[in-house]
Structure formats: structure tokens, C-alpha cells
Amino acid sequence: MNTESEHLDELLGVHDGMIDRILASYERAPEARLDLRQEVAIALWRTLTRFRGEASHRTLIARIAHNIGAEHVRQIIRRGATETLDPGHPSETAGPDQVVVRNSLREELLLGLEHLPLSQRQVVSLHLEDFSHAEIAETLGLTEGAVAVRLHRAKEALSRWMKTR
């Protein structure tokens, strides 16, 4: 149990940023994201016992985060809660101009992602995490061709959306 817990701690530590960023494409409120991260951790703990190394830990964790995120969105829809953060809300991170601009761009990007269909949103968030086409295909159970097409369409849709902002 201790070794498993240590392994879990280690994996969560290494992939902390990726988990949060993927979850952010589904839920922008940081507090709600903490709960989702806990759910990701629990799901990871459940699956680690049967993990045989067929895929990388990164792929495994990305899958879990996407499944938990998509389920969260469905729950929100079911509850009828559609409140989203004010896009004009200032970023919590203060810092030099460059960081502020980047944070603001990130907020825009997250808003843009919310407008993409689920099939494209998942591909884009993994692409932003520097997953290769093959890794995205493995994570989402798609062919590389399908990944390429979805990514292309998503980029066009994002580009169109950002131009209208």
C-alpha cells in the first residue's frame, strides 16, 4: 500500500501541471478543479493496480483527466448550472506584462476551447500538451488520420473564434 501510495504521489507530482491544464479545458473555476483533481487521483489509484505498462503513464493520466472532465461537464449540464467565469475577470496571477498577456491569452484560449465540440477539444488540449499525433491517437482511441483532421478543423475553428473576439 505504501509503495502504491508513493507511486501515486510521484505520478501526481510529475503530471500535476498537465492534469490541471486538461481539467481547465472543462472547468475554469480553480476551486472546482481541485475537486476534479482529487477525482483524477482516485481514478488513477484505481487503475494503477491493473496497469501493465501498455501505454505511458502520461497517456494514461491524460485519458483519465479527459474522462473525468467530460463527466463533470455532463453533470453540470444535468444540474442546469451553466454559470461561467466572466471572461473579463482579471487573472489571479500578478506579474510582469509578458506573464499578464500570456495569462490573458490563456483565458481566451480556454474560452475558445469551450466553444469547440468535445471531439476537437480533447485533441487540441493534448496537442497543446505536446502530445504527438500517435500519442493523441493512443490516448483517445482514434486513428492518426482522424487526429490530424480533427486538429486541423479545431485550429480553424479556434482561429475563427479568436478573430471575432
Next chain:
Amino acid sequence: MNNSINKAHPSWDELKLAWKTDTGTGSQALRTLDVRAVCERETRRLLRSVLLDWASTLLGFGLFVTLAAKAESIWGRIAFGLVGLVPLLHGFWAGHLRRSLWQASSDTPRAYWTLRAKRARFALTLFRTGPLLFTAGLLVGITLRLGLPEEDQPTLQPMIRGWIPPMIAALLVPITPYALWRLRHHQKVLRECEEVLAELAGEPEESQDLPTPTRPSPPHHGRR
């Protein structure tokens, strides 16, 4: 990097940099501590659910097997035995689905949502047919006295006229609203799963109306 990020037309590389601005909250130790406690609680909950599944399965199966054993005619035995198989099969299948879902979060999104849809369909079938089948089995079996030996019949008659029907009714009165509530819940879940699966399927890729780059395409807008 520099400050010349073009917010109106950012390049893909700029978007990647912006995306990675968030590096996690860093309160790892605290969360892991919570996670361990929750994991242990979840394990206990799963164990309880599995035990409950098995208890109800064995109870249902045991009831009908006892009736089958009491029956004298072969048809009575077959009828009660077949009805007894229903809770047994339900127990096995429900347990299998519960265990599969327990670990399904690491499956591909399509597999995950397909499994959830399958579980919702199973629950729907169960709540639609289960109470009916169970009640019908009891009523038909007992009122028609399927092959029960003659010496049991005098005691059976007052039971049929007396406490068996109100007992079944008393069971059904709370079960029916519960079953209806669960039916509605699983219908909703199934609809959601089907919607997610449709969304995951996206537009048909086969049309290939767009070029299909095998590498991340270069930024097609924005200034570097």
C-alpha cells in the same frame, strides 16, 4: 519570449506557451493526503456494494430454488428454477459491470462512455422487467400452485387468500416509485452517454475535406 504576443491573432506556438502558463497549484501533499483517505473509503464502499449484490442475488436465488425443490412436477421445478436464474444472472452481470466501471476511467473516452451506456441500458432493462418478472413469478407460481405437493395445499390456500397478496402489494408500493425514479435517472444517464458518444464521434473524418498534416501544422496566422 518577448512582449509582442499578438492577442488578436496568436500563433500556435504562442498559444502553447500561454497554455503552459498554468503549472498546477503545488499543494500536492495536502491533496494526496485527502486522496488516500478517499481511496480507502471508496474501497470500503465498493466492498459493501459487492457484498450487497451478492446477498440480494443469493436471497433471490435461494427463494426460488427452495420453491423449485418443493415442487413435485418437473414443470414446477423448471419454472421456479428459471425465475431463480434471473437474480443470479443479474448479480453476476451487475457485479461485472460495477467492477469494470470501477477501473474504466483509464479507458479511451469512447470505451469509457460505451461502458457507461451499457450499464445504464442494463439498469433500465432491470428496472423495467425485474419487478414485473419477480412479482409475476411469485404470483403465477404460488396462485397456480405449480406442482406443489397436495399436503401443502391446505396451508397454501389461506396464505393465498390471506397475507401473500398484501405482502406483495406492500413490497410493490415503495418499490414502484423507487423503480420509477431509478428508471428516469438511468434514462437520463443513457441519453447523456449517447450524446457524449455522438459528440466524441465528431464529424465524419472520412470526408477528408481538409489536408491531413501528420505533424503539428505551422502557425497559419499571427506574427512571430
